[in-house]
Amino acid sequence: MICDRARRLFGACWDDELTQAERDWLEGHLASCAGCRTEYDEFSRTLELAGSLPRAEAAPGLVDRVLARTRRSATAPDVVGETRGRWVPAFAAAAAAVLTVAGALLLLPHSPWRTPTDPAAVQVAGVTGGPAVATMVSQPATKPAERTGTSPRIEAGPANDVFDHNADVEFILDPVTLHRGHATVTRAGSRRTGVGGGQAIISF
């Protein structure tokens, strides 16, 4: 037990971190305990050997090589910024595409997300060379018996429907404004119906 305590102090003794009382006690113990004295000699010898290794000198020309590299790096463009700039629009475009497909699925007649009473028929059109436009053309919902009639009765959609299915509605998924770190998709209102538009912000 006393030897354990003494051996725990070897490191602090070597680092000259012992109090005077601790040092006196340790020296007293080492004088009377051959085992601990041998242990301390070996411990000291180990650290002497480690500390006496020749210092590795820097390679000749290290300064010049470092300077050459730093000069090159100082003139190099900021690749981090470029990399970030490349993936942000790609990711945002992918997010916008997902939104478009999700919107289209919602509007399909047999979509599992639609309510059975939903009367709308949907036509989705993309405009090439310009802003992508998803157009939903609402067809009047008619009962089979009324299809032959001369004046079909038009029924409004269910209350949970956010659109007026008796009118044509356009989703304009453009312009897509990209900012670093997030994409903002502006959805304009219908040109014909004047239904108010909204703005979707995708953050990632």
Add this chain to the structure above:
Amino acid sequence: MDRVAADDEKAFTELVRRFQGRVTNLVSRVLNDRECADDLAQEVFVRVFVHRRNYRHGSKFSTWLFTIAANLAKNEIRRRVRRRNWFSLDALQDMLKDSVIQLADPTESRETTLEREQLQATVERAIATVPEKYRLALVLRDIEGLPYEEIAEVLGIPGGTVRSRINRARGMLKRKLQPLLTTKAGTP
């Protein structure tokens, strides 16, 4: 460092000159690979230059420098472990022989020189086999002579952990050098 941050090349050159030996020695002892140590020392100073404006004035420059060096050395060790491409210790011994001879006392006999070289090679080999996290702490303390507080900052660990790592590393090194110590201990 203010001048370096302001793109003063002369100041940076002076800084590299002043610290190149310590950085090379540190990475050389941790990696036990002289050639790689030179490349890594170069990389350390390039990193210092690239991140010169990130240096916080509250801490010592040497602490920041050693942190970069220690991290690069750790990365290198891990890269080697991943690739299982450990260098040959015998090759290392051959490489070190040249520098050892250069530093040898010209008055000592051939036999003494040989004995000292063998001893140094054994110690280097023993240090190289101490596990990385203990080795780094050991080299920073017992070879570079950094205070415990600075080692804690360099390694990003609490002071108590530094002490325990150094104690364990010293114990490991002592056990590895035991055959040498039993014959040498007690001799003047």
